[in-house]
Amino acid sequence: MTTTKSDLLSRVFALLFLTLFLVVPRTYAQTTPEVTVGISDDEVKLGSATRLQIQVKGGADVKPSLPEIPGIDFKKTGHNVSSVLTRENGQLTYQVVTFLVYHVVPYKEGDVTIPPFNITVDGTQYRSPEMKLKVLPGTAPRPTPRSSQSN
Helix, strand or coil, X not given: CCCCHHHHHHHHHHHHHHHHHHHHHHHHHCCCCEEEEEECCCEEECCCXXXXXXXXXXXXXXXXXXXXXXXXEEEEEEEEEXXXXXXXXXXXXXXXXXXEEEEEEECXXXXXXXXCCEEEEXXXXXXXXXXXXXXXXXXXXXXXXXXXXXX
């Protein structure tokens, strides 16, 4: 039986594919998620919005429990999950990076504290830092019911 060049290439790719699925999950399972939370601006005019950004490196299932704050509405505007495969010192590392973005819309002027809230990553809870927001005079939008948004 003669082995053609395409047969050989197919076998090499199959072997590489299987290796990635056997090696990479073990490397992935050993990483501890890194959670970063912040707001884009600490001052915002009434009627405008700032962004609350949650970035999780090393975790796939991300569920924030945003706080209920009188005069503030959180509107989810983005959710992106990407996979990164790197080779460092001969070792393959697979990492999932999740980005969640919420618009923080104020409905009254003044100083606002966004208290620490839980972010569950693959079943483990992490805590955000406390964040301060100063709402300056402007034109207030109409609030939307909290039940109409999704976390």
